[in-house]
Each structure stands twice: as structure tokens, then as C-alpha cells.
Amino acid sequence: MILLFKLCWVLALLAPASVVQSWDTTFNDDVLGLIVFKAGLQDPESKLVSWNEEDDCPCDSWFGVKCDPTSRRVTELVLDGCSLSGHVGRGLLRLQSLQVLSLSRNNFNGTINPDLGQLGGLQVIDLSENNLSGSIPAGFFQQCGSLRSVSFAGNNLIGWIPDSLSSCMSLSAVNFSSNQLSGVLPSGLWYLRGLQSLDLSDNLLEGEVHEGIGYLYDLRTISFRKNKFTGQLPADIGGCVALKELDFSENSLSGSLPDSLQKLNSCDSLRLHGNSFTGEIPVWIGGLTNLQSLDISANRFSDRIPASIGNLTLLKELNLSMNQLNGGLPQSMANCINLLAIDVSQNRLRGDLPAWIFKMDPKSVSLSGNELSTRIQYPSATTTSSSLQGLQFLDLSSNVFSGQIPDKLGVLTSLLHLNMSRNQLFGSIPPSVGELKMARVLDLSHNRLTGSIPSAIGGAVSLVELRLEKNFLTGNIPTQIRNCSSLRSLILSHNNLTGSVPPAIANLSNLEHVDLSSNHLSGSLPKGLTNLSHLLSFNISHNNLQGDLPLGGFFNTISPSSVSGNPSLCGSIVNRSCPSVHQKPIVLNPNSSNNPASALNHRRNKLALSISAIIAIGAAAAIIFGVVAVTFLNIRARASMSRAPAVPTFSGGEDYSCSPTNDPNYGKLVMFSGDPDFVAGAHALLNKDSEIGRGGFGVVYRTVLRDGRSVAIKKLTVSSLIKSQEEFEREVKKLGSIRHSNLVSLEGYYWTQSLQLLIYEFISSGSLYKHLHDGPSTNGLSWRHRFNIILGMAKGLAHLHRMNLIHYNLKSTNILIDDSGEPKVGDFGLARLLPMLDRCVLSSKIQSALGYMAPEFACRTVKITEKCDVYGFGILVLEVVTGKRPVEYMEDDVVVLCDMVRGALEDGRVEECIDGRLKGNFPADEAIPVVKLGLICASQVPSNRPDMEEVVNILELIQCPAEGQEEYD
The missing domain is CATH 3.30.200.20 (Phosphorylase Kinase; domain 1)
Structure with missing residues (x-):
């Protein structure tokens, strides 16, 4: 029996379906089909261990299998989230009674099997959240029979949505979201009159959303979010009277909102953000009284906010940000008593801060980037304490608010984020900030605040970011800051702070960014700062600090500009030697002179004193003689120079x-x-x-x-x-x-x-190191600029090697960038000025940057060749692409760039290594091959590294065509 089953598995994997169906029907087709399906899978969690080939029927105990109680045929196969991988094999074609096939949240790969559409009884097919690729087969839906729900969401599918989809008249739910589907919508899509849910979001679909959608009377949810659709919303969209959720956000739609939208009385979620809609927000918007979420942000709506919005009493989320709205916030919005989140930031709103905002107990309020004025005032203490318990996010930044910060900040007990920056606030910071126990961000920067930083700040124990820069604060940095153990960013620059940098800062082990620049701080830096293993920036420039800089950790690579403007600081970074510290001589009190030993010591001391005196007198005479001689020689030299140019x-x-x-x-x-x-x-x-x-x-x-x-x-x-x-x-x-x-x-x-x-x-524009590591994080090099730098470096090195010159000392500080953005390799060939030395001596003299030196420098039996430069070039390539230094010090660890990138490549996540400042704006078909080339150049074995001429040729082959480059400039 077992041998026969195994023979059947092999035949089922190889034979066409017509042959399989001609086999002896005494065998249970469902058992055979499922065993064949299992044979092609990897099951790391042993979910299918109950599938036993010796069973006559899978209905009783097989995991994920359900059967019809009468026919005992398999009707449902549900294996969601089982970590299965492999192909969705042909064995499933034997399950002729299958109605539900759900294999979501696994790791299935390969293409969608076109024959699955031949299962005439299939009603639900869910292959979402796998790794399927290729296109949706054109004929998949030609025999869709009774198919009601299909989901291929969250895969890697490409190509067009097949026109055959419109022939599945029984479809009620279609979800092809989060793929890479392209092209226009199928012309017959609106013929699917039974559709209730349609989700095509997060793809590359384009063209216009044509009319006809109004005939989908049963449609309840539609999401075309994050595509490339253009034109206007279809004028008949209001015909979808059953719609509850409509999402056309993040496309390129334009024009005004169609009036038919006001017919969507059942709609509770309307999302149109990230388009180019224009005109006024229509008054009829207040008629959609079931709305709970309204997001029309990031468009071009203008004029005033209509008072009719106050009719949306069920509204929980309102986002009108990033438009061109003016006027004030209508008083009628006080009726929106269920509002939890309101965002009207980045508009042109004027007027006062409405008191009603703080009466409705919102969780998030963002009014930033407007022209709101007057003072920030809260309601009475009783009302405030009862109505603001839930407020978690408050952003009033970039307005023209004046006056003092209210004393009652402590009533905002749930506040996580408070931003009042870039206003005209004055007065002192109230001690009540210390009562914000849950706050993670406190930003009061760019105001006119005076007084000292209150010691109560230590009570805000959850702070992650504290920004108080560009005010007029005085006094010391409070030592109580040590209680904010989660702090990552401490920005206090451009104030009038005095005193020393408190050692307590060295206890904030999570610190990443510290800026104390442009104050009046004095004293020396705490040595314990070297223990801050997460530091990414530390700026103390333009103060009155003194003494030597800490040695070790981040401070070994700190930028000179971060410590400039402190005349009394010393150390290698500021190119100023620290004064030597000599121990004071030990002075012994002599014993009594009656002691014979003491008398002898006394005579010896007198003799030593006499000898010292003689030496001192002789030295003085020599100095005087030297001064006379030098003066005489200078006179002769000046006389000679008067006769010379x-x-x-x-x-x-x-x-x-x-x-x-x-x-x-x-x-x-x-x-x-x-x-x-x-x-x-x-x-x-x-x-x-x-x-x-x-x-x-x-x-x-x-x-x-x-x-x-x-x-x-x-x-x-x-x-x-x-x-x-x-x-x-x-x-x-x-x-x-x-x-x-x-x-x-x-x-x-x-x-x-x-x-x-x-x-x-x-070369005026500085070094590559400066552009990668010292420049502002928001103004990083574009991908196109980085690629040109890599190619230019390669061409320069190739020319050197043609001249039989080895650079020996490649590093980003030796790559200069000219005014046109072209790289120029500097400091080449300087080793030829030195005599032949032991290679360890040579490397210590010229290899001043850790991480670029080829491993053969450490091996006396390996010849130093141009391949040393190729290794350094490979490290430079990785540095340019990732924006990271060749070696970086982390907490209790040292991260070697080359090893990190190689590990990411092996794990299939190399794109995560690309410099985050590019924000995904790079061509993967260029970036990934460049990373691989950098790793090959940085091979541990010299013979595995290509010549620089080969590198240039490879880079020119990798480079995308000119017409596709503008996007990444």
C-alpha cells in the first residue's frame, strides 16, 4: 500500500491532470492530492505531521482540513500562518470538491498555478502575504464558476490585472493590494455588480478611474490608495450608496470633489489625502453625518473651513493639514464632541487658539505651521483637569503665539509629545514640566524664554528628546537631568548657559545626539563621556571649555567643527598639545643636626648645591653666548637678503x-x-x-x-x-x-x-568624509552624485595603476570633491618619498585611518601590490553607499562595515544597508550591484580582487541609461 502511494506521488508530480484522473478511482483522490501537495513543502513547525499517507480519509484528524459530512470529500483547506514554504503544487487539483483554499501568511514562492481556476466549486481563494511572483495568469478567471472572494494581497506580483476578472460575476471581494501590479483598470471591472469590497491599494496602477462605478450598489469598501491614478474622481461615485469606506489617497487625482459624494450617507471613512484636489471644501461635507474619519490633507484646498463641519458629531479623526486654508477654526466645531485627533497644521489659519479644543478631551492636536496668535491659555483648573486627561500629542509649533508657557502643564498627565517651538513665547520654563511623567518629547526651542532650566526637569523621567535651543536661558545645566535615563537627544545650543558640563550627562547611556554649542560653558569635560556608546553627534563648539578632550569611543572620531571655538581645549582633534603635568618634588624634612647621619647628608646636600650652581651658571653663559651668535648671524643674513629678491x-x-x-x-x-x-x-x-x-x-x-x-x-x-x-x-x-x-x-x-x-x-568643496559624515543629515549626497563619485575614484586609481603607482593610503579624507561635484584622489604616491621600510613601519606612518588597510599589510610573506588600493577602494564604495564609517563603535561592540554589509547580503536584506538619507530614492538595479562590487574589491584574498580597469568597466555596465537617471539626482 505504502509503495503504491509513493509511486502515485511521483506520477502525480509528473503527469498531466487528464492522466491522473484516469487512475484507479478506488484510491481516495483527496488523500493522494494532499500528500502530493505536502511532499513539495517545507514544514519547519511540523504543522502537517498529522497528514498520514496510510489514512484512508483526511477528514477526521488532519490539521487544517474540513470535509463535507455527507460525501466525506475535502471542502476546506485552511493553513494560514503555518510558516510553510515551497510551491502551491498540482496536488491540490485533485481536491475537486474544494470550496475554500486559504494559505495566507506563509512563505510560498513561485507563480500562481493557472490551473487552480479549474476547481469549479472554489468559492474562496486566499494566497495573501506570501512570496509569490510573476503575473496573475490571464486565464485564471475564465472558469471562475462560483468564486466569491479572491485575495492575492501582499505578494510580489507584477503585470496587468487580467480582463478575465470581469467574467467572475459572482465575485463579492477582490484584494490585490500591496503588489507591483501596473497598467490601467480592466475595462469590465464595473460589471461585477455584486462587488462589496475592492482593494487595489499599494500598487503601480495608472490612468483614470472611469465612470460606471456608480452601478456598484452593493459596494461597501473601496481602496485605491497609493497608486498613480490621474484625472478626477468619477462623477457618478455617489451611486455607490452602500459605501462605508472610501480611500483614494496618495494618487495624482485633481479637480474639485464631485457633488455626488454627498449621497454617501452611510460613509464613515473618507480618505483623499496626498492628491491635488483644488477648490473649497464643499459645504455639503457636513451632510455626511455618519463620518467618523475625514482625511483630505496634502491637497490644494483653499478658502475657509466650512462651519458645516460642526454637524459631524460622530467625527473622531479630522485631518485638513497641508492645504491652503485660511481664516480661523469655526466655533461650530465645538459640537464635534467625539473628536480624538485633529490636525490642521501647515495651512494659513489665523486668529486665536480656540478654547473648545481643550474641552473635548482629544488625544492628538496639531496646529503647527499656521499664523495663530494671542496667548496660549487653558480653561479653568477644574475644567482642564477633567478634560485633558487623555491628551497625548500637542503640537503648537511654528505659529506666532506669545506670552508665557502656562503653569498648569502638569495637568496633561497622559502627554507623550509637547511641541511649542518656533513661536514668540517668553518668561521662564515652569517647574510643572517635571510633572509630565510620560512625556517622551519636549520641544520649546526657537522662542524667547529666559531664566534657568528648572531642576524639576528631572521629574520628566520618560523623556527621549529635549530641545531648548535658541532661547535666552541662563544658569547651569541641572544635574537632575540624570534622572531622564531614556534621553537620546539633548539639544541646548544657542543659549546663555554657564557652569560646567555636569558629569551626570555621562550617566545617560542612551544618548545619541548632544548639542551644547554656542553657550558660555566652562571647565573641563567629564571623562565618563567616553562611556556613551550610542553617541552619533556631540557638539560643544563656541563655549569656554578647557582641558583635554576625552579619549576613546566616539571622541576618537569626533569632528573638529564640533569642538571648535574653545580656545583652551587641547588634544589631537583641535591640533593643540595639552600641557604636561609634572609631579611636585618630594621634600623631606631633615632630622636633627646632632645626628651624625644627618650631618653627612647635610654636607652632601651642600656639595650637590654647589655643583648645581656651577651647572646653572655655565648654562646661563652658554645661552648668552648663543644669543650673541644668533644675533650676529641674523645681521649677516639680513645683509645678504637685502641684495637678493x-x-x-x-x-x-x-x-x-x-x-x-x-x-x-x-x-x-x-x-x-x-x-x-x-x-x-x-x-x-x-x-x-x-x-x-x-x-x-x-x-x-x-x-x-x-x-x-x-x-x-x-x-x-x-x-x-x-x-x-x-x-x-x-x-x-x-x-x-x-x-x-x-x-x-x-x-x-x-x-x-x-x-x-x-x-x-x-579643492574648495572639502573631502568626501566631510560630505558623508560632517554635513547636515537632511542634505546628504544624492544617489547619482554618489555613483559618480565612485566611478570617478575608480578612474583616478586606474590611471595611477597604469603609471605603476600604488596609493597606499586610500580613505575618505583623501578624496576631495571639486565645485562641479567630481571626486579627486589626493595624497597618492607619497610612500615613494620614503626609503624602503619595514611594511609595519610603513603602514603605521601612512595608514592613519582604521578600516581601509588591506589584510596583507599584516602578513610579511605577501607582496604589497595595487590590490591593496583595490581593497581600500572597496571599503570606500561601501562607505559611500551606506553613509557609515568603515569601523563604528557601539555599546560593548565594534561594527566593521564590510562584515555588516556582507552579512546583510547573505540574509537577503542588502537594501537595508543603503544610506537612510536617500529615503529609498535610489535604483536598486544600480545600488545592489555596486554593493556587491564593493564586497568583491574588499575580498580578504588579493587574487580575488579585480583590477581597477576592470572595476571601471563594471561600473559603466552597471550604470543605468541616462534617460532613467534624473529621478535619482
């Missing part, structure tokens, strides 16, 4: 002539083109104020040539390792001969035995 000087005291000279007292300046003279002025050539950057090889300054052209001068800090002058000049001239649009040009050099300068073209 005038030249500018370095702030370090080195002089140079504008042409080669054999005089050892002068340096040698060589410019490969142009005027070798520099503009003399208030700033010396290497003035500290002219410094624009530092790297592994030296400090970079900016200066100006006499022809008005700016140049960047790198003062090499590896002088002790530099080759002889002859070898130095030979290598520099080779570097100066390299010209490419994606390489920073070397314009000249300066040489003395103790000082070497390299003169480069000046």
Missing part, C-alpha cells in the same frame, strides 16, 4: 628663494607651471589660521599665488624618513607629471634639509 617667509622661520640656488642658507622652490611667487600679506605661508587639514604625512595649509590662484601646501611631518634631496626631487617631479581629471594635481615643491613642502591645487 624679496621673498615671503614661513611662520616657522624658514626662508626660500623663488628659483633654485646652491646657497645652503636658502631653500629651493620649484613650481611646475605658473608664477612661483606667493602673495605677501598678514598671514605667513604656514600660519596656523591657514591650516585646513592633517593627515598621516603632514599638515595642509591654504595660500594664494600672485595670479590669484589658491593652492594647498602640505608640510611633510616625516622629514626624518625623507630620502636625499636628489631622490626626493626625482620622485616629486614624477608625481608632478601625472595629470588626470580625478587626481589632485601636484603643482610644485619646496626643499630644505629640515623642511619639505608639496604644493597642490586647492
Whole structure:
């Protein structure tokens, strides 16, 4: 029996249905069909363990199976949410009495089996929320028989909705939402007069919604949300008199609302937001008295809000935001006693803040971005305490409210979000803010608030975001802030705060963004700040802080601009050495002089004092002699210079002539083109104020040539390792001969035995690092710009490799962006200026950025080749695409970018790694191949990495056609 069944499974999987039906009918077709269906599935939760091939009938104990009690044939197969995967196989075709097939919320893949439509008795088919792909088969609905409900929602289906759908006259529910279906609506869709529910939302459907919909008298819900429909709402839509829910939001519909909508007396939800509707909000809207949700936001409605809205006494949600409405909020809205959420933000409303808003116990009120004025006043204490218990969201920002913040904030016991920013509020912050125990966001920024931050703020223990910037607050940052343990954003910039940064901030372990800039804070920074492992930004610029910056964690990579404007801060980030701290000498009190040992020690001390005195006198004489000698030499040098052409000087005291000279007292300046003279002025050539950057090889300054052209001068800090002058000049001239649009040009050099300068073209727009990590998060690089940067870097490196040059030191700070947005690779070939060193010494000298160095640097047996640059390029590609640094420090962990992206690729979620600032505005068919290319370039094995010429060719193949690029600019 078992062997025969197994033979039948194999034949059923291979044979056409006509052959299967000719088999011995003594076998139970339903058992055979279900066992064949199970054989093609993966069942990780063993939901189908009860399906036993030895059973004669599946009706009694098989999971998910129901049968007709008379015929004992399977009528229902319901396996929703069972984690099943595989294909919806042909075995189900044997279930000829099947009426309900529901396989939703699983992981079925492949295409929809077109033969399922041949099950003539099928009434319900639900394959929603799986991973099905391909198109809906054109003939699926040609023999739909008694089909009443079909759902393919939440899959990956593409193509058009087949016209054959209109032949299923018995259909009452159709749900194809959340797919990628495209094209226009089937011409016969409105022939389905029995439709009660139609959901085509979240697809790519386009064209006009044509008339005829008014004949669907039984239609109760319709959702075309989030498509690309154009034109007007069909004029006869009011014929759907049974409609309760209508959603055409997030399309491109236009025109005014059709008058027939006023016939929808049963409608309780009307959603049209995110279109381009114009005109006034019609007065008849107040006649839809069953409305509970009205959302017409993000359109172009103008004029006043009609007073008739006050007739909507059942209304719970009202959203009129992002229109062009003017006037005030009508007093009649006080009748909407059931309102829980009101949003009229981003309009042109004027007038007072209506008192009725706070009498109806709403949960959410947003009036931001209008021109509402007068003072913010709540009703009496009795009324307020009883009517505002449920208020959770209050946004009054960006209006012209004046006066003081009401003292009675504490009555808002359920408040989660309070925003009064960008108004004209004055006075102090009331201590009652500490009574907002549940508040997560408190934003009082951009006002005229004075006084201190109340210590009671520590009572708002649930705060996640506190914004008080751009006020006139004074006093200290209260130490009670430590009680707000959930705080992630602390923004107090542009005030008049004094005192020190409280160590209590170091206890807020969840902090991500801190901005204390532009205050009058003093003292040193708490060392415990290095323990804030979630920090993403920390700005203390323009204060009076002093001492050394904390070392470790986020502060190892903090931006110099975040600490600027503190003259007494020191550390490597601010390029200012901290003063050495020496221990005080230990002074011993001598014992009594009667002690012989003490007497001996006393004589020894006198002898030591005499010797010290002699040394001090000798040192003083040497100093005096040195001063005289230096003065004499300076006089001779000035006399010689008076006979030579005038030249500018370095702030370090080195002089140079504008042409080669054999005089050892002068340096040698060589410019490969142009005027070798520099503009003399208030700033010396290497003035500290002219410094624009530092790297592994030296400090970079900016200066100006006499022809008005700016140049960047790198003062090499590896002088002790530099080759002889002859070898130095030979290598520099080779570097100066390299010209490419994606390489920073070397314009000249300066040489003395103790000082070497390299003169480069000046690139004004800064480094790639600055654009990726230091710029405002809202102004990130577009995808097109990022791709062009990657391609330009590749072309520059390929040219270097053609010239047999290895860069050695690729990192985002060495990639500069010019005014036209083109990348230029800088600092190339500098390792050739050094003698051959142990590679560990070499890497420590020039590899100053963690994460870019190829692994072969750590292996003495592997030859260093151009493939080292390819590795660094691969890391740069991932950095550009993700917007993340090569290595980032998290709480108790270190995240290596390359490993993170590789893991995401293996898990099939690589798109999650794309920089969030792009907000999905990137072509996946470019981005994903670029990520894969970056990972290949960053392979641990050098031989697996492609050459840069190959990389350029691959990128040009990946690049989308020009006509499709504008969308991502």
C-alpha cells in the first residue's frame, strides 16, 4: 500500500491532470492530492505531521482540513500562518470538491498555478502575504464558476490585472493590494455588480478611474490608495450608496470633489489625502453625518473651513493639514464632541487658539505651521483637569503665539509629545514640566524664554528628546537631568548657559545626539563621556571649555567643527598639545643636626648645591653666548637678503628663494607651471589660521599665488624618513607629471634639509568624509552624485595603476570633491618619498585611518601590490553607499562595515544597508550591484580582487541609461 502511494506521488508530480484522473478511482483522490501537495513543502513547525499517507480519509484528524459530512470529500483547506514554504503544487487539483483554499501568511514562492481556476466549486481563494511572483495568469478567471472572494494581497506580483476578472460575476471581494501590479483598470471591472469590497491599494496602477462605478450598489469598501491614478474622481461615485469606506489617497487625482459624494450617507471613512484636489471644501461635507474619519490633507484646498463641519458629531479623526486654508477654526466645531485627533497644521489659519479644543478631551492636536496668535491659555483648573486627561500629542509649533508657557502643564498627565517651538513665547520654563511623567518629547526651542532650566526637569523621567535651543536661558545645566535615563537627544545650543558640563550627562547611556554649542560653558569635560556608546553627534563648539578632550569611543572620531571655538581645549582633534603635568618634588624634612647621619647628608646636600650652581651658571653663559651668535648671524643674513629678491617667509622661520640656488642658507622652490611667487600679506605661508587639514604625512595649509590662484601646501611631518634631496626631487617631479581629471594635481615643491613642502591645487568643496559624515543629515549626497563619485575614484586609481603607482593610503579624507561635484584622489604616491621600510613601519606612518588597510599589510610573506588600493577602494564604495564609517563603535561592540554589509547580503536584506538619507530614492538595479562590487574589491584574498580597469568597466555596465537617471539626482 505504502509503495503504491509513493509511486502515485511521483506520477502525480509528473503527469498531466487528464492522466491522473484516469487512475484507479478506488484510491481516495483527496488523500493522494494532499500528500502530493505536502511532499513539495517545507514544514519547519511540523504543522502537517498529522497528514498520514496510510489514512484512508483526511477528514477526521488532519490539521487544517474540513470535509463535507455527507460525501466525506475535502471542502476546506485552511493553513494560514503555518510558516510553510515551497510551491502551491498540482496536488491540490485533485481536491475537486474544494470550496475554500486559504494559505495566507506563509512563505510560498513561485507563480500562481493557472490551473487552480479549474476547481469549479472554489468559492474562496486566499494566497495573501506570501512570496509569490510573476503575473496573475490571464486565464485564471475564465472558469471562475462560483468564486466569491479572491485575495492575492501582499505578494510580489507584477503585470496587468487580467480582463478575465470581469467574467467572475459572482465575485463579492477582490484584494490585490500591496503588489507591483501596473497598467490601467480592466475595462469590465464595473460589471461585477455584486462587488462589496475592492482593494487595489499599494500598487503601480495608472490612468483614470472611469465612470460606471456608480452601478456598484452593493459596494461597501473601496481602496485605491497609493497608486498613480490621474484625472478626477468619477462623477457618478455617489451611486455607490452602500459605501462605508472610501480611500483614494496618495494618487495624482485633481479637480474639485464631485457633488455626488454627498449621497454617501452611510460613509464613515473618507480618505483623499496626498492628491491635488483644488477648490473649497464643499459645504455639503457636513451632510455626511455618519463620518467618523475625514482625511483630505496634502491637497490644494483653499478658502475657509466650512462651519458645516460642526454637524459631524460622530467625527473622531479630522485631518485638513497641508492645504491652503485660511481664516480661523469655526466655533461650530465645538459640537464635534467625539473628536480624538485633529490636525490642521501647515495651512494659513489665523486668529486665536480656540478654547473648545481643550474641552473635548482629544488625544492628538496639531496646529503647527499656521499664523495663530494671542496667548496660549487653558480653561479653568477644574475644567482642564477633567478634560485633558487623555491628551497625548500637542503640537503648537511654528505659529506666532506669545506670552508665557502656562503653569498648569502638569495637568496633561497622559502627554507623550509637547511641541511649542518656533513661536514668540517668553518668561521662564515652569517647574510643572517635571510633572509630565510620560512625556517622551519636549520641544520649546526657537522662542524667547529666559531664566534657568528648572531642576524639576528631572521629574520628566520618560523623556527621549529635549530641545531648548535658541532661547535666552541662563544658569547651569541641572544635574537632575540624570534622572531622564531614556534621553537620546539633548539639544541646548544657542543659549546663555554657564557652569560646567555636569558629569551626570555621562550617566545617560542612551544618548545619541548632544548639542551644547554656542553657550558660555566652562571647565573641563567629564571623562565618563567616553562611556556613551550610542553617541552619533556631540557638539560643544563656541563655549569656554578647557582641558583635554576625552579619549576613546566616539571622541576618537569626533569632528573638529564640533569642538571648535574653545580656545583652551587641547588634544589631537583641535591640533593643540595639552600641557604636561609634572609631579611636585618630594621634600623631606631633615632630622636633627646632632645626628651624625644627618650631618653627612647635610654636607652632601651642600656639595650637590654647589655643583648645581656651577651647572646653572655655565648654562646661563652658554645661552648668552648663543644669543650673541644668533644675533650676529641674523645681521649677516639680513645683509645678504637685502641684495637678493624679496621673498615671503614661513611662520616657522624658514626662508626660500623663488628659483633654485646652491646657497645652503636658502631653500629651493620649484613650481611646475605658473608664477612661483606667493602673495605677501598678514598671514605667513604656514600660519596656523591657514591650516585646513592633517593627515598621516603632514599638515595642509591654504595660500594664494600672485595670479590669484589658491593652492594647498602640505608640510611633510616625516622629514626624518625623507630620502636625499636628489631622490626626493626625482620622485616629486614624477608625481608632478601625472595629470588626470580625478587626481589632485601636484603643482610644485619646496626643499630644505629640515623642511619639505608639496604644493597642490586647492579643492574648495572639502573631502568626501566631510560630505558623508560632517554635513547636515537632511542634505546628504544624492544617489547619482554618489555613483559618480565612485566611478570617478575608480578612474583616478586606474590611471595611477597604469603609471605603476600604488596609493597606499586610500580613505575618505583623501578624496576631495571639486565645485562641479567630481571626486579627486589626493595624497597618492607619497610612500615613494620614503626609503624602503619595514611594511609595519610603513603602514603605521601612512595608514592613519582604521578600516581601509588591506589584510596583507599584516602578513610579511605577501607582496604589497595595487590590490591593496583595490581593497581600500572597496571599503570606500561601501562607505559611500551606506553613509557609515568603515569601523563604528557601539555599546560593548565594534561594527566593521564590510562584515555588516556582507552579512546583510547573505540574509537577503542588502537594501537595508543603503544610506537612510536617500529615503529609498535610489535604483536598486544600480545600488545592489555596486554593493556587491564593493564586497568583491574588499575580498580578504588579493587574487580575488579585480583590477581597477576592470572595476571601471563594471561600473559603466552597471550604470543605468541616462534617460532613467534624473529621478535619482
